[in-house]
Amino acid sequence: MSVLSKEYFHNEEAAIAHLESILWGDEPICPHCGSVGNSYKIGGKSARPGLRKCGDCRKQYTVKVGTVFESSHVPLYKWLQATFLMVSSKKGISAHQLHRVLEVTYKTAWFMAHRLREAMRDGGLDVFGGEGGTVEVDETFIGHDKDIKPKYQKKGRGYAHKHKVLALVDRDTGRARSMVVDSLKATALVPILKENIAKETRVLTDEAGQYKKLGNDFAKHDFVRHGIGEYGRGEIHTNTIEGYFSIFKRGMKGVYQHCAKRHLHRYLAEYDFRYNERKITDSERSDIALRGIVGKRLTYAN
Structure with a gap:
């Protein structure tokens, strides 16, 4: 069976559950007030998949709020497919290829790729070398x-x-x-x-x-x-x-x-990420990339 046959690559509810397990573990975290574990699911036909309401601040949220996926109309399972394809392609995958594989517009595929590159940006302040390195x-x-x-x-x-x-x-x-x-x-x-x-x-x-x-x-x-x-x-x-x-x-x-020069830093982040995580499996690398989506937003103007 192909890894791309997994349910969370094709089913929205399974995709949400998969992302929740990566970002939250066993306890949901409210992106508005930071409350842990004090929320409940909102059901009904009109409710979005994965919608919750915080018991402390009383605000609604899903696992996508506060991440690069927030406000996206692209199904989450397609985001997970795009993430896997980008981290498993040694030299990258073009927006045109994503556009054909995911069956989204080229503009959407281009923007998805840049959001995922933003998620791959380390942002760490640790220094290299040290101790005779x-x-x-x-x-x-x-x-x-x-x-x-x-x-x-x-x-x-x-x-x-x-x-x-x-x-x-x-x-x-x-x-x-x-x-x-x-x-x-x-x-x-x-x-x-x-x-x-x-x-x-x-x-x-x-x-x-x-x-x-x-x-x-x-x-x-x-x-x-x-x-x-x-x-x-x-x-x-x-x-x-x-x-x-x-x-x-x-x-x-x-x-x-x-x-273009204004986008080059994100392409560098993509190559840095794959190089730094080269010794693990594609699935593990994909999970690490998804952990990087929190606290980052990107608009077309960027």
Whole structure:
């Protein structure tokens, strides 16, 4: 039997019960006042599936209130299908593919995908490395930045016209974190690295000039010289983060093809999430993504 044959992928009440078990466990939680376990179901033909009323604040709610699913007219079981498809596709799944599979409009599929990417955003403030750990740092370029001044708007060789992405990979935990940056100068990157990497960490980079003085801010800084064809000296390499970029770029170019700068941070969150949760099953990864829907809203204006 296929995993997509499970009842909660096809039945609205089963989908609601599944999401309630993930977000609430055994006790319903009122999103309005935070009351736990003090609510009752509202039945009847006119009541929405899963509708409850809080015994404390007396407000009605469903498990979707206060999440990225709130106010959506798309059936919840289709949201669960979309979540599973996105987290189980190594390089992503396009909005056009979701539109065909879920039988919703392209506009709806596009917005669903962005809501789910928002759910995948970690938002954690924990630093990488620490206690003698090792963190690889590198940057890459993607797409075409329309905000660049006209004289730099070229589509040929070079990187001045592209979006700039900075990424970190913690070798000890196997976790990645990536972000869109406006500049690759040391004055812009070093403060970001200091916020995200513990000072007692060994940092590994390539020979780019913006990284030359990292030894002043971290326990140790080693680098490889790609310019002369050097890609590793024992443990000194950036191959781990290059592997992350390989998956990211193949997905962005082969699946999504184009991304505006204002949306790029969500695509990065999607690739970070799948990379960081790569050692578990697709179903487990889907449940983790669904736990991230709470407290996040996204409108078309965003």
